[in-house]
Amino acid sequence: MKRIVLISFIALFVSGCGVSRKISLLEQCRYDIKSADSVYVAGRDITRQIKTGSFDLGSVPELAIGLLRKDIPLRARLNLGISNPGSKPIEINQFDYIISFKGQELVNGTTDRRIDINPEETTVVPIMIRANIYSILSDRNTREEIFSYLRGTEGKDNVQKSLISIKIRPSIRVGNKLIKYPGYITIDKELSSSMFK
Secondary structure (H helix, E strand, C coil): CHHHHHHHHHHHHHHHHHHHHHHHHHHHCEEEEEEEEEEEECCEECHHHHHHCCCCHHHCHHHHHHHHHCCCEEEEEEEEEEEECCCCCEEECEEEEEEEECCEEEEEEEECCCEEECCCEEEEEEEEEEEECHHHHCCHHHHHHHHHHHCCCCCHHHCCCCEEEEEEEEEEEECCEEEECCCCEEEEEECCHHHEC
16 A cells, blocks of 8 residues: 555656646747737728838728727737747647737637747747727727827837737646646737738
């Protein structure tokens, strides 16, 4: 009986060490919002207008209708870069995410795709955003601030930089169990027309 208890304790200890090692590898990773693309607002693709700095409210009449209906759908792809600076490969089996603009949550969800990151390499993970952004665009000052960024005129007249934030909580698999990272990792990015590809 003592032998069984000892073997169980050793197995538990070794498993715990494996979890701690994998968690520490996640902490070493560098996370960054690389770019955004395939941006649709109120059903209209505005990616090209953003890239060329020619975004104009008049060119998206669906926005005015959306403001009246209190429904402005946003669809976009956010490309998250995960860099592994270490000497061992890292595997992420799943991660939860929360995407916010100026502290206001836009969308949250889970990516179930397995992500392998080799040593000294960066893997780009696309995250699809689907949200109703009426609550953000209904505020006139915020709306004008966003539009100035989309036109590429940000930074003029001492306009404060706006941040898009993504919080992620990676999970790793140990045996048959999925272990979540303790807490969220926050990545902030200044909103700029240059981040749209």
